[in-house]
Amino acid sequence: MIDSLVARAQRSTLYRSIFRTPRDDSPTARALTAFGNVFLHVYPVRVPRKLLAVRSTWRLGSISAVLYAILLVTGVYLMFFYTPAVTMAYGDMQRLQTAVGFGQLIRNVHRWSAHLMVLAVALHLVRVFWDGAYKAPRQFNWVIGVALFVVTLAYSFTGYLLPWDQLAYWAVTVGSDLVHYVPVAGGWLRNVLLGGATIGQSALLRFYVLHVMVLTAVFFLLMAVHTWRVRKDGLSIGDRLVPLTPHTLPVPPAPNVPTVARANSARAESVRVRQMGVVHAASAEAHARLPDDEVFTSPHMLVRHQVVALLTTAVVIVMGVLFDAPLRDHANPNLTPEPAKAPWYFVGIQELLAHFDPLVAGVLAPGALLFLLAALPYVDRNPARLPSARPLAMSLFMTLALVAVTLTVIGALFRGPGWAFVLPWEHWYFEP
Amino acid sequence: MSPTRREALKTSWMIGSGLLAGAAAWTTMEALAPLANVEGGGALPLLPPEAYPEGSATFVRTGRLYVTRAKGELFAISQKCPHLGCRVPYCAASGRFECPCHGSVYNLAGEHISGPAPRGMDGYRVQIENGRVVVDVSAVVEGAPLGERRFDTPAGPGECRDADA
Numbered sequence: 001m002i003d004s005l006v007a008r009a010q011r012s013t014l015y016r017s018i019f020r021t022p023r024d025d026s027p028t029a030r031a032l033t034a035f036g037n038v039f040l041h042v043y044p045v046r047v048p049r050k051l052l053a054v055r056s057t058w059r060l061g062s063i064s065a066v067l068y069a070i071l072l073v074t075g076v077y078l079m080f081f082y083t084p085a086v087t088m089a090y091g092d093m094q095r096l097q098t099a100v101g102f103g104q105l106i107r108n109v110h111r112w113s114a115h116l117m118v119l120a121v122a123l124h125l126v127r128v129f130w131d132g133a134y135k136a137p138r139q140f141n142w143v144i145g146v147a148l149f150v151v152t153l154a155y156s157f158t159g160y161l162l163p164w165d166q167l168a169y170w171a172v173t174v175g176s177d178l179v180h181y182v183p184v185a186g187g188w189l190r191n192v193l194l195g196g197a198t199i200g201q202s203a204l205l206r207f208y209v210l211h212v213m214v215l216t217a218v219f220f221l222l223m224a225v226h227t228w229r230v231r232k233d234g235l236s237i238g239d240r241l242v243p244l245t246p247h248t249l250p251v252p253p254a255p256n257v258p259t260v261a262r263a264n265s266a267r268a269e270s271v272r273v274r275q276m277g278v279v280h281a282a283s284a285e286a287h288a289r290l291p292d293d294e295v296f297t298s299p300h301m302l303v304r305h306q307v308v309a310l311l312t313t314a315v316v317i318v319m320g321v322l323f324d325a326p327l328r329d330h331a332n333p334n335l336t337p338e339p340a341k342a343p344w345y346f347v348g349i350q351e352l353l354a355h356f357d358p359l360v361a362g363v364l365a366p367g368a369l370l371f372l373l374a375a376l377p378y379v380d381r382n383p384a385r386l387p388s389a390r391p392l393a394m395s396l397f398m399t400l401a402l403v404a405v406t407l408t409v410i411g412a413l414f415r416g417p418g419w420a421f422v423l424p425w426e427h428w429y430f431e432p
Numbered sequence: 433m434s435p436t437r438r439e440a441l442k443t444s445w446m447i448g449s450g451l452l453a454g455a456a457a458w459t460t461m462e463a464l465a466p467l468a469n470v471e472g473g474g475a476l477p478l479l480p481p482e483a484y485p486e487g488s489a490t491f492v493r494t495g496r497l498y499v500t501r502a503k504g505e506l507f508a509i510s511q512k513c514p515h516l517g518c519r520v521p522y523c524a525a526s527g528r529f530e531c532p533c534h535g536s537v538y539n540l541a542g543e544h545i546s547g548p549a550p551r552g553m554d555g556y557r558v559q560i561e562n563g564r565v566v567v568d569v570s571a572v573v574e575g576a577p578l579g580e581r582r583f584d585t586p587a588g589p590g591e592c593r594d595a596d597a
Contacts, residue, residue, distance in 0.1 A: 170518065174533060177517035181550075196466045197572075198512070206464075334496065334511070336519040338532040354534050354548055358515065418535040 033298035040302070042227055046294040047301050048238040056237050059308045060124035064152075066312040067117040068219070071155075074110040075212065082162070084208035086201050089164035090330045097327065108320035114156050115432055116316065118345050121152045129376075129397055132385035133236035139377035141229040146374045148222050151215055153345060158211040160343050161204060167431055169331035170340035172207075173199055174350065178362040186363075198333065239385070326431050338417035339429055348404050351411030354419050369400065478565040481506060487585060489522040489529075489540060495569050497556065498522060498529075502540035502583040508556040508567040509542040514575050515549040525590025529553060541583035543576050552576035 009015055010023075021032040031045045050056050081096045081103065083089060096103040125145060128134055134142035161172040176193060180186040195202025295301075328337075342350045352361035372379070380393050387394050412430045416422035422429065435443070476495045484490055489500040491511075498509045509529070513520045518533035528545065529538040536547030543552040552575030557568040576582075 170533075173517045177515075191466045192461070192464045194466075195464070198517075202466065334493065334519060336521070336532050340518050340533045350534075353516070356548075358548065358550055362516075417532055418530065419533065420535070 027296070030296040030298050034296075040298070042231060043297040043301060044231065044234070045297060047297050048235060049293050049295050050237050051235060052295065052300055052304065058123070058127055059304075060120055060127050062305055062308045063312050064117055064120040064124055065223075066309045067113045067120060067316070068223075070113045070313060070316060071110060071117065072216075074106050074113065077106045078110060079212060084162070084205050086164060086204055086331075089162065089204065093163045093165070093327055097324075104324060105317075105320050108323065108325045109316050111325035111432075112319040112323070113316045114159060115344075118152055118156055121149050125149060125373075126401060128236075130387060131236060132387075132390065134377045135380075135383060135385065136377075138229070138233050138236065141226060141233065142377050143374050144222055144226045144229070146370070148219070148226060150370070151219050151222065155211065155215050155219070156345065157343060158207040158215065161199070161207045162211065163327055164204065164331045165326075166328040166331055166335070166337050167326055169199060169333070170336055171342050172203075174340055175342045175346055176203075178349070178358070181358045181363045183359070183363075328431075339415060339419060341411070341415070341429070341431075344408065344412050344430070344432060347411035348407035351407045351415070474568070474570050475561075476567045476569050477561070478567060480563050481560055481565050484565065487527065487540065489524075491522070492567075495556075495567060497567065497569070499558075499565060499567070500540045500542075502585050505541070505583060506558045506565060507541050507583075508558045508569075510554045510556065510572060512554065513549060514551050514554055515547070520553065521592070523588075523590075523592035525588050525592060527585060527588040528591070530592050539581065539584050541576075543581045543583060544578050545581070551578060552580070 021036045022029045034040045034043045034045045078096070081100055082092045093107075096107060098104075128142065128145065157172070157175060160175075161168045176190060176199070179190040179193060182189055191197065193203070193206065194200075195206050341347055349362060349366055352365060355361065356365075380390075382390050382393065384390050413424040413428075414421055416427050416429050424430070476492070478492060478499060484499050484501050484506060486501050486504065489498045491498055492508075495508070496511050498507075498511065500507045500509060511519045513531045513533065513536060515531065515534055515536050518531055520529045520531045520536075520538070522528075523530045527540060529540075529542065531537070531547065531549070534548050536549035537545045538549075538553050539545055541552075542555055554572050554575045556571070556573060559566050559568070
């Protein structure tokens with residue numbers, strides 16, 4: 001009964017005008033699922049079989065994207081109950097947690113997703129470095145990725161102030177006071193960021209607008225370019241199918257279409273179509289050579305991404321049920337809590353600040369690190385991708401990463417009042 | 433040789449776009465610049481000078497500052513640490529300002545003793561008018577450079593930093 005109704009609906013003109021792809025199991029139908037759908041169009045029709053293994057990418061980019069979607073949804077919920085005014089914000093948070101149905105849970109999920117996203121994006125960066133996927137022709141997409149990392153941190157930092165509790169107020173005080181050590185324009189920059197010499201109403205409103213609007217616009221723009229370039233350049237894991245020669249990518253078009261591809265007329269046609277601007281000739285060539293190493297995106301990749309999305313969502317919901325996001329006392333400019341720590345992803349800088357001059361530790365060191373990170377694909381000209389074939393880049397990067405992790409762990413867990421050394425199992429002074 | 437029409441138009445476009453970008457940047461900068469301090473500022477009249485004896489530090493809530501006296505001299509010291517902006521509490525046990533965030537220590541005159549701060553604590557000009565201490569909170573006076581300690585007073589026996597919060 002229901003089956004026949006569904007079948008009848010699927011034959012209707014209305015249904016077929018919306019879903020124009022045949023739904024049978026033929027290769028054409030599978031290809032068209034990805035090809036003929038505006039949303040699934042971010043995928044290629046086929047993906048390298050290797051991509052199906054979790055360890056190919058650890059799904060870190062997908063996890064970041066899913067977390068971002070969760071943050072958008074929960075963020076919109078929160079906006080319904082929040083007023084960015086110093087007289088209202090804290091009370092709104094209390095009301096959200098005590099009076100609004102599922103308010104506490106939504107806030108928890110938003111907070112844990114935000115922390116996890118910083119982590120996921122950072123790990124995604126490490127994974128891409130590890131696989132050498134920032135090398136030609138993907139240099140600029142790495143730069144966009146670094147920019148997305150910065151935007152993620154900015155999101156987290158601006159959001160940190162909004163609850164207007166002691167944790168928020170002092171973490172952001174310490175964080176934003178770093179800005180005024182920037183040479184020449186530092187004082188002016190901080191004034192523009194905060195709208196005054198100290199954190200007050202202007203700062204709260206500015207952080208709010210940055211958090212919900214400005215950063216969102218920038219993020220969408222960068223994310224569109226990032227995804228588009230991944231799609232255009234082909235997946236880096238597919239590159240390994242062709243012998244890699246230094247600085248040959250991208251391969252010049254038409255005359256160099258490989259003979260293998262030319263022999264197979266149908267495949268040559270598909271290569272030609274790709275070269276009309278959908279995908280780089282190089283990755284088209286890779287596809288042409290070893291067609292058996294590929295599978296259809298639909299359903300193989302789609303199913304895996306759905307599992308990633310479901311698992312990620314499940315994890316943050318479970319975290320939200322188990323752990324409440326912290327809300328301390330109302331912000332009090334006359335009482336600095338001991339110790340006052342920056343958000344965890346900046347606590348490494350704070351630890352560095354205890355040892356070096358603020359200009360060095362707070363501005364020059366992070367600035368140089370960020371610049372080096374962005375310039376990496378242009379500095380590292382070694383075409384090799386395998387970690388074992390590029391010991392210098394690997395050891396430098398992993399050393400810096402290790403230093404950053406160590407500083408963060410020391411700052412977050414081993415520091416107490418007056419930034420004195422404490423043991424985390426004796427005194428716990430870390431609040432996420 | 434006079435430019436062709438194409439060149440002239442191209443140049444005009446570029447100049448026009450440049451001016452537009454400049455105007456946008458200027459507008460943004462002006463709009464985002466902090467407003468003048470609406471909370472007043474200017475002169476903050478306090479108690480007569482006898483109310484601030486030698487070796488004392490009195491917190492003035494309205495000005496978010498301390499009035500201290502060291503070696504006979506009156507000081508108005510901003511509570512904000514010049515390092516990273518934490519509020520620096522006064523520790524009566526040690527007679528020092530001890531910052532809870534990164535452990536900078538200052539003497540009663542706000543001069544830097546130890547810790548990562550780049551200078552002494554910032555302050556304001558102090559005057560005696562009609563028998564009362566008046567602090568000019570409209571302009572911040574930057575703290576003394578590192579190493580300059582003209583108003584050191586002996587430290588007390590205790591310290592506050594290691595106390596559990």
